Amino acid sequence: MTLESGPSATGPILEVNDLAVSFGRGAWPAVRGLDFRLNPGEVVGLVGESGSGKSMTAYSLLGLLPFGARLDRGSILFQGEDLALLPPKARRNLLGRRLGMIFQEPLTALNPVYSIGEQVAEIFRIRAGLNRKEARARAIELLGQVGLPRPEGAYASYPHRFSGGMRQRVVIAMALALNPDLVIADEPTTALDPTIAAQIIRLIQSLTAQRGSAVLFITHNLRLLIGLAKRVLVMYHGLIVEELTDFQDLRHPYSQGLWRALPPEPGTGADRRLIPIPGQAPGPGELIPGCAFAPRCPQAQEICHRELPLLKTLAPARRVRCHLSC
Amino acid sequence: MLRAQRVYKTFRPAKSLGQEFLSLFRKVEKDGVQAVRGVDLEARPGEILGLVGESGSGKSTLGRLLSGLYVPDAGQILMAGQDLARFSKAERSRFHQRVQFMFQDPSSALNPRLTAQATLTEGLIIHRLGNRAQRKEKVAHLLAEVGLDPSMATRYPHQFSGGQRQRLGLARALCLDPEILVADEPASSLDVSIQAQIINLLLDLKEKRGLTMVLISHDLPLVAHLADRVAVMYGGLILEIIPQKLLGQIDHHPYVRALWSSTLAKGDYVLPGEPPDPQSPPPGCPFEPRCPETLALCQESAPPLKANQPDHWLACHAR
Numbered sequence: 001m002t003l004e005s006g007p008s009a010t011g012p013i014l015e016v017n018d019l020a021v022s023f024g025r026g027a028w029p030a031v032r033g034l035d036f037r038l039n040p041g042e043v044v045g046l047v048g049e050s051g052s053g054k055s056m057t058a059y060s061l062l063g064l065l066p067f068g069a070r071l072d073r074g075s076i077l078f079q080g081e082d083l084a085l086l087p088p089k090a091r092r093n094l095l096g097r098r099l100g101m102i103f104q105e106p107l108t109a110l111n112p113v114y115s116i117g118e119q120v121a122e123i124f125r126i127r128a129g130l131n132r133k134e135a136r137a138r139a140i141e142l143l144g145q146v147g148l149p150r151p152e153g154a155y156a157s158y159p160h161r162f163s164g165g166m167r168q169r170v171v172i173a174m175a176l177a178l179n180p181d182l183v184i185a186d187e188p189t190t191a192l193d194p195t196i197a198a199q200i201i202r203l204i205q206s207l208t209a210q211r212g213s214a215v216l217f218i219t220h221n222l223r224l225l226i227g228l229a230k231r232v233l234v235m236y237h238g239l240i241v242e243e244l245t246d247f248q249d250l251r252h253p254y255s256q257g258l259w260r261a262l263p264p265e266p267g268t269g270a271d272r273r274l275i276p277i278p279g280q281a282p283g284p285g286e287l288i289p290g291c292a293f294a295p296r297c298p299q300a301q302e303i304c305h306r307e308l309p310l311l312k313t314l315a316p317a318r319r320v321r322c323h324l325s326c
Numbered sequence: 327m328l329r330a331q332r333v334y335k336t337f338r339p340a341k342s343l344g345q346e347f348l349s350l351f352r353k354v355e356k357d358g359v360q361a362v363r364g365v366d367l368e369a370r371p372g373e374i375l376g377l378v379g380e381s382g383s384g385k386s387t388l389g390r391l392l393s394g395l396y397v398p399d400a401g402q403i404l405m406a407g408q409d410l411a412r413f414s415k416a417e418r419s420r421f422h423q424r425v426q427f428m429f430q431d432p433s434s435a436l437n438p439r440l441t442a443q444a445t446l447t448e449g450l451i452i453h454r455l456g457n458r459a460q461r462k463e464k465v466a467h468l469l470a471e472v473g474l475d476p477s478m479a480t481r482y483p484h485q486f487s488g489g490q491r492q493r494l495g496l497a498r499a500l501c502l503d504p505e506i507l508v509a510d511e512p513a514s515s516l517d518v519s520i521q522a523q524i525i526n527l528l529l530d531l532k533e534k535r536g537l538t539m540v541l542i543s544h545d546l547p548l549v550a551h552l553a554d555r556v557a558v559m560y561g562g563l564i565l566e567i568i569p570q571k572l573l574g575q576i577d578h579h580p581y582v583r584a585l586w587s588s589t590l591a592k593g594d595y596v597l598p599g600e601p602p603d604p605q606s607p608p609p610g611c612p613f614e615p616r617c618p619e620t621l622a623l624c625q626e627s628a629p630p631l632k633a634n635q636p637d638h639w640l641a642c643h644a645r
Contacts, residue, residue, distance in 0.1 A: 194380065202596050221518070263547050276519055
C-alpha cells in the first residue's frame with residue numbers, strides 16, 4: 001500500500017524553533033519568534049485574537065503563506081525534517097499525505113465547479129495513486145464516515161447545495177483522507193451555529209483520535225478548548241505569552257483577561273457588566289517597547305514598558321512570558 | 327410597549343420577466359423563505375429582551391419587523407397598543423425616532439463615503455432637529471457618550487477599528503434619542519476583549535437613558551447573562567420565553583436544553599441533524615426532526631406557545 005504515513009517518531013512530531021513571519025520584507029512582523037512542539041497524537045490549542053499571528057503560524061507550517069508574507073527565520077522540524085529548508089515540490093508532497101488542514105470557511109476551501117466527490121477522490125488519485133474506481137469507492141466510504149447522509153448522492157453534488165456544517169464535514173474528510181500525522185484546524189467552527197459547531201468538534205475529535213493524528217486547534221475562544229485540548233498556547237502580538245495545561249491556573253494577565261471577558265457561567269449571581277480588557281490589540285506593524293501587552297495590562301510596572309519578558313519555563317508544558325506572574 | 331402580534335413574514339424571490347408575463351394569465355407562485363411564521367412577542371418598558379436563535383431562525387427578521395424596517399405579511403406590530411400599519415406619515419416618522427435599529431456588521435452598515443459627523447447628523451436632518459450648530463454639538467456629545475474622541479468626527483469609517491466602528495454604529499442608533507433600541511448581534515463581529523467593552527457600553531447607556539432593549543444574538547450564554555427575559559427562536563417560531571432567573575433551573579424545551587449544553591462546553595449532549603429548510607419547514611413542530619422526545623402529535627401540528635409558569639412560555643407538546 002502507498003497509504004502509509006511517514007516514519008513513526010518517538011520524539012515530538014513537530015518542533016518549531018524561533019519562527020518569524022512578516023509582511024513587506026520585515027516591515028510588518030506577524031509572527032515574532034515562536035517556539036513550541038507537538039507530540040504524536042496530541043491535541044494542542046492555539047488561542048489568540050485577530051492579528052495575533054495565529055493563522056500566519058498555521059500557514060507558515062503548511063508553506064501556504066499569502067502573497068507578500070515571508071518566513072524570516074526559524075526552523076519547522078516535522079518528523080525530524082526542516083520544512084523551511086525543503087524545496088517547494090517536496091513540501092507540497094507532504095500536504096494531504098502527512099499534513100492535513102481544516103480551513104475556517106468551508107465554502108472558500110471547496111472548489112465550486114467540481115462535485116464534492118471528485119474533490120475528495122482527487123486526493124486518493126493524486127496523492128495515493130489509486131485509479132478512478134478505487135478512489136471513488138474510498139471517497140464514498142469517507143463521506144459516510146464524516147456523517148454525510150447518503151454518501152453516493154453527496155458524491156455527485158456540488159458545494160453550494162450543502163449547508164455550512166455539511167461543507168465543513170467535506171473539508172474534514174479531505175483533510176483526514178490519507179490519515180495525516182498532523183492536522184491543523186484553523187477556527188473550524190467559527191462560521192457555524194452552536195449546535196452544528198458542537199457536532200463538528202466531536203467529529204474532529206473522534207476521527208483524529210481513531211487515526212492517531214496530532215491536532216493543532218486554532219481558535220479565538222479559550223472556553224471552546226476545555227475538554228478538547230490537553231495543552232494550550234496563548235498568542236498575543238506575534239508571540240506566545242503562555243503555555244498551559246490547566247484552565248483554572250492562568251498566569252499571564254492577558255490570558256486571565258481573555259477568560260474573564262467571557263460571560264460568566266449562569267447562576268453565579270455575577271454583575272451584568274462584563275470585565276473587558278481595556279484598549280485594543282496592536283496592529284502587526286506597531287512596535288511596542290517592552291511587553292506588547294503592557295499598555296493594556298492592569299498590573300503593568302515600569303519594567304514592563306522597558307523590557308520584553310522572556311518566555312520562562314515553570315514546569316514541563318508550562319511557560320509564561322511575564323515579568324510579574326512567575 | 328412594543329409588541330408583535332401573530333406576525334408572519336415570507337421572502338419571495340423576484341419573478342423573472344417571463345414569469346411576470348405568464349402571471350398575467352395564470353397564477354405563478356414561487357416558494358418563499360418563511361422567515362417568521364406567526365410570532366407573538368412584547369418588549370416591556372425598561373427591560374432587556376434577548377432574542378436567541380441560530381442562523382435562519384428568523385431572529386433578525388423579527389427584530390427588523392419590530393423596528394418597522396420590514397412590513398409583516400400578516401399580523402400587527404403594535405407600539406403602545408397602536409397598529410404601526412395604520413400610522414400616518416407623521417406618526418410613522420415619530421415611530422422611527424422612538425425605535426432604532428443597530429446593525430450587526432458596522433463595516434457594511436456605515437456609508438464609507440460619509441464622515442462620522444455626516445453619518446450622525448443624517449437622522450437629525452431628516453427629522454429636522456436642531457440647527458447646524460446644535461447638530462454639531464450633538465455629534466460631539468454622542469461621540470463622547472460612546473467612548474470616542476469628538477475629534478474623530480471628521481474621520482471616515484475605514485479610519486476606525488472594528489470596535490470603534492461598532493461604537494459609531496451605536497452612536498448613530500442613539501442620535502434621535504430613541505426609547506427602544508433593537509440591537510442585532512452588536513458584538514459578534516468583535517474579538518472577545520473588545521466584545522466585553524461594547525456590551526458594557528450598551529448596559530451603561532441603557533441605564534443612563536432608560537432604554538428598552540431588544541438584544542438579538544446567537545450567543546445563548548451572553549444573552550442569558552444580560553437579558554431580563556430570553557426568547558428562543560427556531561424555524562421561524564418562538565419555542566420558549568424564559569425569565570432570566572429561571573434559566574437552567576426548569577425543564578426547558580428540548581432545543582433550548584441542547585443549545586444550552588452545546589454552548590457551555592459541557593459537551594454532555596450533541597444535537598444531531600440540521601435546522602429545517604425555511605423554504606419547506608416541517609408541517610408540525612419545526613424541531614421535530616431533531617428532537618429526542620417526539621410524540622405522534624409533533625409531526626402534525628406546531629405546538630402553541632403556552633404559559634407554563636408566570637412569565638415562562640413554552641411551545642412543546644411533550645412538556
